[in-house]
Amino acid sequence: xxxxLLAITALFCSVLSFGQxxxxxxxxxxxxxxxxxCHNLNGIAPFSLMSYSDAVDNASDIKxxxxxxxxxxxxxDPAYNRLAHERVLTAQEIADIADWVDGGTQRGDSTTEPxxxxxNGSDEIASPDLVIQAPNYTVNTTDDLxxxxxxPSGQVTNQYITGLEAIPGNRAIVHHIxxxxxxxxxxxQLDQADPDPGYTNFGGTGSNTSKLxxxxxxGQSAYFTPTGMGIKLLPNSNIILQIHYPGGIxxxxxxxxxxxxxxxxxxxxxxxxxxxxxxxxxNGPLILPPNQTRTFTAHxxxxxxxxxxxxxxxxxxxxxxxxxxxxxxxxxxxxxIDIPEWDFHWQGLYSFPxxxxxxxxxxxxxxxxxxxxxxxxxxxxxxxxxxxxxxxTTDEMMLIYFSYTFYFPGDENIIIDSAIVTGIDQxxxxxxxxxxxxxxxxxxxxHENVTIQYFIPTAAEYTLQIIDITGKICKTIKxxxxxxxxxxxINIADLASGNYILQLNSGGVHRTKKLIRx
Numbered sequence: 001x002x003x004x005l006l007a008i009t010a011l012f013c014s015v016l017s018f019g020q021x022x023x024x025x026x027x028x029x030x031x032x033x034x035x036x037x038c039h040n041l042n043g044i045a046p047f048s049l050m051s052y053s054d055a056v057d058n059a060s061d062i063k064x065x066x067x068x069x070x071x072x073x074x075x076x077d078p079a080y081n082r083l084a085h086e087r088v089l090t091a092q093e094i095a096d097i098a099d100w101v102d103g104g105t106q107r108g109d110s111t112t113e114p115x116x117x118x119x120n121g122s123d124e125i126a127s128p129d130l131v132i133q134a135p136n137y138t139v140n141t142t143d144d145l146x147x148x149x150x151x152p153s154g155q156v157t158n159q160y161i162t163g164l165e166a167i168p169g170n171r172a173i174v175h176h177i178x179x180x181x182x183x184x185x186x187x188x189q190l191d192q193a194d195p196d197p198g199y200t201n202f203g204g205t206g207s208n209t210s211k212l213x214x215x216x217x218x219g220q221s222a223y224f225t226p227t228g229m230g231i232k233l234l235p236n237s238n239i240i241l242q243i244h245y246p247g248g249i250x251x252x253x254x255x256x257x258x259x260x261x262x263x264x265x266x267x268x269x270x271x272x273x274x275x276x277x278x279x280x281x282x283n284g285p286l287i288l289p290p291n292q293t294r295t296f297t298a299h300x301x302x303x304x305x306x307x308x309x310x311x312x313x314x315x316x317x318x319x320x321x322x323x324x325x326x327x328x329x330x331x332x333x334x335x336x337i338d339i340p341e342w343d344f345h346w347q348g349l350y351s352f353p354x355x356x357x358x359x360x361x362x363x364x365x366x367x368x369x370x371x372x373x374x375x376x377x378x379x380x381x382x383x384x385x386x387x388x389x390x391x392x393t394t395d396e397m398m399l400i401y402f403s404y405t406f407y408f409p410g411d412e413n414i415i416i417d418s419a420i421v422t423g424i425d426q427x428x429x430x431x432x433x434x435x436x437x438x439x440x441x442x443x444x445x446x447h448e449n450v451t452i453q454y455f456i457p458t459a460a461e462y463t464l465q466i467i468d469i470t471g472k473i474c475k476t477i478k479x480x481x482x483x484x485x486x487x488x489x490i491n492i493a494d495l496a497s498g499n500y501i502l503q504l505n506s507g508g509v510h511r512t513k514k515l516i517r518x
Contacts, residue, residue: 021100022108023052030093031055031062032117034072037219040119042171044218050116056105063101066094072219073346080323080338080437084310084351084417087219124222125165128259130155132239135197136255139173144393145245148205149198150191153181153237155262160230160269163261164223166216168243170254175244176347179214179258180205181237188238203391205240212272212401214258215312215349222259226309226355226414229405230267246345268405270309272349275300276324276366276400278389286396288318288372290384293442293451295487296370296398301363305407308356309416311336312349312401315368317378317394318387319344320442321453322368323485324400329361333457333484336364336400340439344378349401353420357412358404366400367485369451375443436462438504438511445516448493454504454511459483462506466492466515469499492517 021027031039031049039049048054055062065071072087089097100106107113134149168174186207190199204210213231214223225231243256276298278286288294313322319342326334337350358364372384380394381387387396405411415421437455444450456462459481466475474495477488492515500515 020103021096022106024108024110024113026096027100028113030097032114034087034089036117042119044171052107059101059105063098066097075339075343075346076350077338077340081335082353082420084353084420123167123259125163125259125261129262130260132258134241134256136253137197138251138253139245139249140251141245141247141249143247146200146202147198147243148201149241150187151239153233153239155233156235157264158235159233159262159264160267161233161260162225162230162263164214165259167257169256170252173245173249173252173254174256175246177216178242180210180240181213181233182207182210182240183234183237184209187240202393210240217348225270228268229270230263232269270403270405272401272403274399274401276364278398286389286398288370288387288396290386291373293371293373295367295451297367299363299365302358302360304360306358306404307407307411308358308402308404310349310351310403313339314347314397314399315342316396317344317380318370318372318376318396320369320371324366326358326362326364328359349403351416353417355411355414357407367487368398369442371442436504436506436509436511438513440513441502441515445518447518449489449491451489453487455485456482456506460506462504465503467501467503
């Protein structure tokens with residue numbers, strides 16, 4: 001009888017363990033493909049994830065980070081629009097990691113586990129036409145440091161950059177890199193005025209003629225332009241690398257370099273510009289009074305057909321969310337990017353999975369929400385103070401960069417990331433945002449005034465309601481023939497403290513968010 005019980009117990013345990021995620025068969029592939037590019041001995045992340053033991057030592061933190069979706073860092077909302085080379089875990093991958101941790105971090109058959117990726121600093125562009133090497137610079141800073149290094153390109157004729165790779169000299173301290181080209185003497189003069197290599201400047205190079213030609217953020221690979229396109233490099237240009245070093249660095253040295261592939265033959269020129277910006281706001285100027293939240297919007301109508309390759313929003317510490325989209329002359333809505341929880345420390349220029357045609361007459365829009373209250377954990381001022389437009393970290397900006405070129409027939413068939421396009425290879429139209437969207441209320445919890453943003457893809461009636469936990473409707477807002485991104489401020493001072501449901505109804509679709517009245 002005892003032997004029988006033991007056999008049943010063993011069978012029961014094997015059934016329980018069947019299908020359990022282990023490191024070798026599943027978890028290692030997820031970690032190595034989605035995490036290790038930053039989590040390695042030379043990476044910017046605080047610990048390495050290059051082995052089974054690394055992952056076991058940090059298992060609880062890994063589970064928490066992937067479940068709350070703070071890692072991998074990817075601020076854009078993939079439910080709004082897919083972007084190329086996403087660092088996003090699927091729901092299944094998140095579940096597998098949680099299952100692995102909760103199941104005791106089992107290793108499985110170690111002979112079948114994948115080999116760790118190699119991050120040895122080897123150049124992706126093995127034979128560059130131009131190498132831009134920054135000087136050795138020893139970093140000692142308690143605060144965020146933005147250091148600009150000026151290096152002559154040495155090119156005396158027009159060139160087109162068709163490949164660009166940034167290689168930090170010290171990945172542990174380089175947060176991101178902005179790459180500019182400039183033919184003026186201003187960056188050189190600023191460099192000469194500083195006794196150390198380079199000079200400090202936030203928000204750009206200090207020269208109005210500098211042209212942004214590239215961006216690097218952790219985990220990013222070399223960038224190659226579509227065939228026949230390039231970023232123009234004028235003769236006798238200087239290349240300026242603006243490198244962000246985070247605070248808390250002592251006596252560490254960096255010597256970042258840039259590899260470029262150049263073409264001297266004509267290429268269609270790719271530009272990186274910000275047609276939506278803080279100098280042309282619909283409701284400017286960009287001024288943020290203390291203890292207030294504000295939303296600023298901008299729009300711009302395209303005078304000619306363009307082919308859009310990517311998008312990159314930019315704000316500072318008071319920014320909380322930003323969204324951008326376009327509406328064509330035929331009223332098709334084209335989503336670009338939505339960052340519902342802005343993080344100043346993770347910014348980039350995001351490529352679209354394939355080139356998007358924006359016909360002449362298309363109006364592009366943006367809406368950016370700012371929180372200058374104590375509810376914003378990134379607020380640099382305590383207590384909150386007046387904040388104005390400016391280049392400094394504690395100033396504010398609102399820019400939506402686009403990389404683009406003039407449209408040629410067939411550009412919309414150019415694929416930048418085939419892994420993404422495989423899942424979304426449909427004509428881009430209103431179907432890309434086929435239903436209404438409701439975004440998190442800000443602030444939340446709230447005392448009196450709450451800002452609510454929602455998106456209605458096509459002209460339609462909608463109802464916005466605040467409902468208490470008993471199901472009682474406390475407030476109702478109705479509208480007919482609304483369309484696009486709508487920002488509304490509602491006073492809820494008359495509601496009792498407690499939990500509520502914010503509900504948007506349009507076209508038979510219901511979207512809800514939690515709202516807390518303090």
